[in-house]
Amino acid sequence: MPGNQLTTLAAENLAGSGGWKTKIRPKNCAAFGLVLLGLAGSTFVMAGEGQDSPPRFVGSAGCSASSCHGGGGSTQSEFTRWSKLDFHHERPFATLTTPRAARIAENLKISDPTQDARCTVCHAPLQTVPAGLLSQENKITDGVSCENCHAPAENWLRSHTRKDWTTAERVQAGMRDLKNLYVRANTCVACHQNVDAATRAAGHPELIFELDGQSATEPRHWPKAKDKPGPQIWLVGQAVALREMSWQLSGQKDPDKNLREQSEGLLRLLQPMSKMESHLPAFEPGFPATNADAWSGVQRWSDDFAKTAANLVWSDDMTRQCLKTLAGSIDPLADPGLSTTAKARYAERLVLALDRLTASLAPWSADAKLNRSLNQLFDDVQSLPDFAPLRLARDLNEFRRNLSDVSQ
Numbered sequence: 131m132p133g134n135q136l137t138t139l140a141a142e143n144l145a146g147s148g149g150w151k152t153k154i155r156p157k158n159c160a161a162f163g164l165v166l167l168g169l170a171g172s173t174f175v176m177a178g179e180g181q182d183s184p185p186r187f188v189g190s191a192g193c194s195a196s197s198c199h200g201g202g203g204s205t206q207s208e209f210t211r212w213s214k215l216d217f218h219h220e221r222p223f224a225t226l227t228t229p230r231a232a233r234i235a236e237n238l239k240i241s242d243p244t245q246d247a248r249c250t251v252c253h254a255p256l257q258t259v260p261a262g263l264l265s266q267e268n269k270i271t272d273g274v275s276c277e278n279c280h281a282p283a284e285n286w287l288r289s290h291t292r293k294d295w296t297t298a299e300r301v302q303a304g305m306r307d308l309k310n311l312y313v314r315a316n317t318c319v320a321c322h323q324n325v326d327a328a329t330r331a332a333g334h335p336e337l338i339f340e341l342d343g344q345s346a347t348e349p350r351h352w353p354k355a356k357d358k359p360g361p362q363i364w365l366v367g368q369a370v371a372l373r374e375m376s377w378q379l380s381g382q383k384d385p386d387k388n389l390r391e392q393s394e395g396l397l398r399l400l401q402p403m404s405k406m407e408s409h410l411p412a413f414e415p416g417f418p419a420t421n422a423d424a425w426s427g428v429q430r431w432s433d434d435f436a437k438t439a440a441n442l443v444w445s446d447d448m449t450r451q452c453l454k455t456l457a458g459s460i461d462p463l464a465d466p467g468l469s470t471t472a473k474a475r476y477a478e479r480l481v482l483a484l485d486r487l488t489a490s491l492a493p494w495s496a497d498a499k500l501n502r503s504l505n506q507l508f509d510d511v512q513s514l515p516d517f518a519p520l521r522l523a524r525d526l527n528e529f530r531r532n533l534s535d536v537s538q
Contacts, residue, residue, distance in 0.1 A: 185284040185304050187259060189267030190275045192287055199276075208351040212276065215349040222253040222273035230333065237332035244270075248329070252321035279317060281306040311358055312440035315341050315370040323374050327386045336388075338478075339374075341367025342486045360490040361452055362444040364483060365403060369436035372396045376428040385425075394419070395475030397428060398462040399483065400435065402455050407448065410438055446491060450537070453487040453494070456480060457530040463519040474517035481507045484529065497536045503529040 190209065194200035199208035212219050225231060226243040235243040243249040250257035250270075255278050257270045263282070268275075277283050286303035289295060301307045308314045323339035330336060342364035357363075375393040379385050404410045413431040442448075462468060462476045485504060488494045507529060510522045 185282040186263045187268055187277050187282045189265045191267040193276050211349050211351045218274035220273050223271045226253050234333040311366040312437050315367050319370045319374055323371050339371040340482055359444040361449045361487050364486045366436050366439045369432045373429050373432040376425045379425040380422045391472040392475045394472040396479050398476050399479050402459055406451055411435055449491055456483055457533055460523045463523045473519050474514050477522050478511045481511050493536055500532045500536055503532050
C-alpha cells in the first residue's frame, strides 16, 4: 500500500507516538523509553464489494461481554486489558487536553485540539468518522479503540468467532488481518512516524516508529504463540517507516533537512539487510538523494522490501546473520557523503536494531558483557548535538568482539 494512501485521513492507519531518550535500557529489552504523548488514528474503511455504504463502528462495548473479550483468563480478557492497562485507551485523547497540547494548538492556530482533525486523527480517531457510521456506544474519549486497529466491526462482529471461518473469510468480511506484518505495520506507522514540519516546529515531539520494540511495550492481548519473530517484526517496521519518510520527501520541493537526514540514516541501515536474503529487493542508490524522483524510488523499494520481508519464513540463523551484519556496519560512520547528523540518525536506528536482535536470542540476551557494551552504545546516541561517529565506531567494534565471544 503506497505511503500516500496511508497518510491521508488514514483509511488503514492507527498507531501511537514513541520516542527514546533513556540512559538505561528498559528491562526485557524494550528498545526505548516509550513516551506516551499521543496515539493513533484510523478513520473509516471504504465500502467493500457489494456494500452500499461503509461499515459502521459498533463501539468497544460490542467487545466487552464476559463471554467475549471482557471475561477473565488469558483467552477472553482482551477488552479488560485494553480498558485497564493499555495506553491506547483514553490516554491519547487526554493528551489533547494538556497545557502542552494547548501550546502546540496555539502555535498552529487551532482553537480546540480535541475537535481538530489534525490532532484527532491520531489522538481520538473516532472524532474523524462521519456521525452516521458511529453507534451511540462509541465514545470519542476512548482514544484509540478496538475498531481503530481491527477495522469497523458491523459486518464481522457476529461471525468472527465462528470456528469454521478462515482468516481469509474474516478479512473478506472487513476484519483487518493484523497477523500479516505488512498490514500491521501499515496500521500503526502513520501516527507513530509522521509529523509534518509545521507541527514539529509548533512543539510536537519527534516520533520514531519501531514496530517490535513498541509491540513489546504493549500490554499483551493476543496469544504469544501467534507472534512472528521479533527481528522480522523489526525489519518490516523499519522498511515501512522508511517508505513513509521517503514518501513525504518525494512530495517536497524543498526537502525538510531533519526528515532527509533521518531517511538517509535509515536507508543506510536497511541496505545491507537487502543482501542478507536473496528474495529481498536490492537497492544501491547514490548519496545523498537530492530530488523527488530519487526519494520516490526509495519509497517504491522500501514498500516492496516490507511486503517481501513480511512473507519470509524467519529463522534463528537469519537473526544471527542480521545481527552480525549490522554489528559490522561501520562504513556509514566514515562516509563523507553523510552529514554528522545523518550519521547520528543512522546510529540511533542501528542501536535500537542491535537491541531488538540481541533480545530475541539466547545466549546473547543474557550475556552480561554484551549487555554492558550495548548500554554503552545507547549512551553514545543519547544526544544528537553530542554525537561522535568515531566514538560510536569504537564502541561498536567492542560490541562486535563481545558478540563473537558469546557466539563461540
